Amino acid sequence: MGTAGSVEFKAKASGKQKRSLFQRLLHWFRIAVLVFVGSSVAVVLLYRFVPPPATPLMLLRLGNQLEEGKKFRLEKNWKPLEKISPYMAASVIISEDQEFFEHHGFDFDAIRSAFKRNQTHKRIVGASTITQQTAKNLFLWPARSWLRKGLEVYFTILLEVFWSKHRILEVYLNIIETGDGVYGVDAAARRYFHSNARALNAEQSAMIAAILPKPRSWAPPNATLRVYHRQAWVLRQMGNFVGRPELR
Structure with missing residues (x-):
């Protein structure tokens, strides 16, 4: 009887320990989630007003340059949307997210169209909006994974909740990779056209938008025939977008 009681007592104690461990883990998991949500919302709110100093992609590229023994290059120059050519804003909307x-x-x-196409084509195409691209470029790493995609969805929702479309487009135009070590449309204007973001004309703006899928490979003077076709496609639609009041 004593032995049976001892076994039963140990079993109950073991069960309590397991429940206690689970409860502690659950407690710390809840705290971690609250800290992550609180800190991410705080950063999103901060960047609603403050230009982001750098992005994970910029730091990753600098690390790659260090590994390859190359000279550091990080060209960027923040410009408010009011000082960016309407042609440039229209071009990225035409090219990336109409x-x-x-x-x-x-x-x-x-998303549905891309999914159907990807079922029958080897070359995978995406359907990321400008908001999604801004979330990815501003907060996340470039490698594809389900975790990163889930976080991209989360940050996309935060941007749409806490930022205006004006702010999303402004940040996008300032942090997007536009060449090897070149970020934002003003830096691209200076490097490729010896100009600035405000002075970009329709052709120059369309060219910058055309290289965005592969900016380090397609940037002038390495623009391929495909890039020029993309530029021409953007220019044909320019009149439908450039006059929109949201771009000014």
Whole structure:
């Protein structure tokens, strides 16, 4: 009887220890989630007003330059949207996200179309909106994974909740990679056209937008025939977008 009681007591104690461990883990998990949500919201709110000093991609590229023994290059120059050519703003919307002012962070029609196309084509195409690209470039790393995609969705929602479309477009135009060590459209204007973001004309703006899928490979003077076709495609649609009041 004593032995049976001892075994039963040990079993109950073991069960309590397991429940206690689970409860502690659950407690710390809840704290970690609250800290992550609170800190991420705080950073998003901060960047609503303050220009981001750098992005993970910029730091990653600097690390790659160090590994390869190259000279450090980090060209960027922040410009408010009011000092960026309307042609430039229109060009990235035409090229990257024509429903930018209509959707709330996700273009579900584009996602469905991309999914159907990817079932029958080897070359995978995406359907990321400008908001999604801004979230990815500003907060996350470039490698593809389900974790990164999930975080991209989370930060996209935060940007749409706490930022205006004006701010999303402004940050996007200032942090997007536009060449090897070149970030933002003003730095691109200076490097490729000896100009600035405000003075960019339609052709120059369309060229910068055309290289965005592969900026380190396609940037002038390495623009391929495909890039010029993309530039021409953007220019053909320019009149439908450049006059929109949201771009000014």
